[in-house]
Amino acid sequence: xxxxxxxxxxxxxxxxxxxxxxxxxxxxxxxxxxxxRADAIxxxxxxxxxxxxxxxxxxxxxxxxPKLTATVLKTFRTADTMLxxxxxxxxxxxxxxxxxxxxxxxTDVLVHDENGKWVMAIDRPxxxxxx
Amino acid sequence: xxxxxxxxxKEIFAHVxxxxxxxxxxxxxxxxxxxxxxxxSVWEPGKAATGAERRAGQAAYLAQKPVMKAEVxxxxxxxxxxxxxxxxTIDIPGAPGGPQRQQGTGVDVLRRGKDGKWRFAIDNPYGTxxx
Numbered sequence: 175x176x177x178x179x180x181x182x183x184x185x186x187x188x189x190x191x192x193x194x195x196x197x198x199x200x201x202x203x204x205x206x207x208x209x210x211r212a213d214a215i216x217x218x219x220x221x222x223x224x225x226x227x228x229x230x231x232x233x234x235x236x237x238x239x240p241k242l243t244a245t246v247l248k249t250f251r252t253a254d255t256m257l258x259x260x261x262x263x264x265x266x267x268x269x270x271x272x273x274x275x276x277x278x279x280x281t282d283v284l285v286h287d288e289n290g291k292w293v294m295a296i297d298r299p300x301x302x303x304x305x
Numbered sequence: 306x307x308x309x310x311x312x313x314x315k316e317i318f319a320h321v322x323x324x325x326x327x328x329x330x331x332x333x334x335x336x337x338x339x340x341x342x343x344x345x346s347v348w349e350p351g352k353a354a355t356g357a358e359r360r361a362g363q364a365a366y367l368a369q370k371p372v373m374k375a376e377v378x379x380x381x382x383x384x385x386x387x388x389x390x391x392x393x394t395i396d397i398p399g400a401p402g403g404p405q406r407q408q409g410t411g412v413d414v415l416r417r418g419k420d421g422k423w424r425f426a427i428d429n430p431y432g433t434x435x436x
Contacts, residue, residue: 213308215381215388222381224308248435250353252343255386255426257414259433279433281412283388295386298379298412300433 181208183284183292187249187258190284190292198242203233210294211287217298240266247279254286262299277302306384313382317389317415320423321377328373333364339424341416346428351435371397378410385417393430409434 179197183190197206207229210216215224219231244262251257264276283296306313320339327335337360340346346359354362372395379390390412397405414427 211383213383215308215383217381222309224383247433248351250345250347250427250429252341252345252355252426255341255414255416257412257427257429259435281388281433283386283414285386285416295383296381296388298381298388298390 179205181205183209185292187246187256190258191244191246191260194294195242195244198236198240201236201239203229203236206236207232211285214294215296216294238267240264244280256284256292258282258284308383309381313384313387314380316423317380317382317387318377320415321375321389321391324425325373325375328367328371331367331370333360333367336363336367340428341418341424341426344424344426344428347431350431369397370399371395387415387423389413389415390432391430 179193179200181193181197183193194209197209200206210228213224214228215222216228216232217223219235221231223231242262242264244260246258246260248259249256258281260280260282262278262280266274266276268274278299278301280297280299282294282298284292285295287293324336324339327339340359343355344359345353345355346363347353348362348366373393375391375393377389377391381388390410392410394406394408397407409430410432411428411430412432413425413429415423416426417423
């Protein structure tokens with residue numbers, strides 16, 4: 175069950191990606207949002223949002239049960255800052271309930287929080303041009 | 306400060322302009338001060354350099370008197386972390402084999418230090434282009 179997801183992010187980008195994907199696919203935005211800093215900026219819902227507006231929007235979006243698959247392509251990191259480049263695919267539903275598949279590349283910035291734990295600061299998904 | 310506020314964006318744009326000025330002056334020490342100590346630069350797609358290797362590479366490159374033009378096309382700025390997408394062109398009129406032009410869309414990460422100054426942490430001029 176979603177309540178048992180371990181949200182700790184290690185230094186391993188593939189582990190981070192697994193946690194991110196599992197939290198996303200839980201459908202519970204309040205769980206997923208715990209991976210983000212309070213002041214983080216997310217573009218996952220198609221708008222640039224931060225703070226409570228970001229949390230609300232992600233809760234609404236994940237409640238529609240979109241399904242994420244993602245692969246880490248590359249990471250660059252310093253002691254306390256990481257840039258992940260990730261290929262992703264989201265299966266969701268359009269405005270009329272029709273299935274929609276969104277493919278793209280996301281750049282994510284993770285930083286150390288005050289306890290030295292990785293936390294999402296910024297995400298920036300870019301959709302691939304429609305085939 | 307609220308993420309993505311006008312004040313934060315102004316600071317970041319000022320930092321980028323400062324960087325372009327120092328870069329075009331060819332002053333390697335001044336340019337290096339605009340990076341964190343452990344910054345990562347990715348001057349070839351997918352290949353990262355840090356520390357002494359990054360500094361030496363930067364100094365050798367600046368010695369060719371490259372001229373940079375850059376435009377920030379996207380910016381996401383929290384109180385201490387920023388992600389920028391930047392269209393850039395660099396001309397090297399005096400390159401050994403004749404005039405050279407390089408261009409790309411970078412995806413860069415900046416951090417604000419304890420002294421309040423922004424610095425590049427991940428300098429990634431080819432963005433999500435990894436090959």
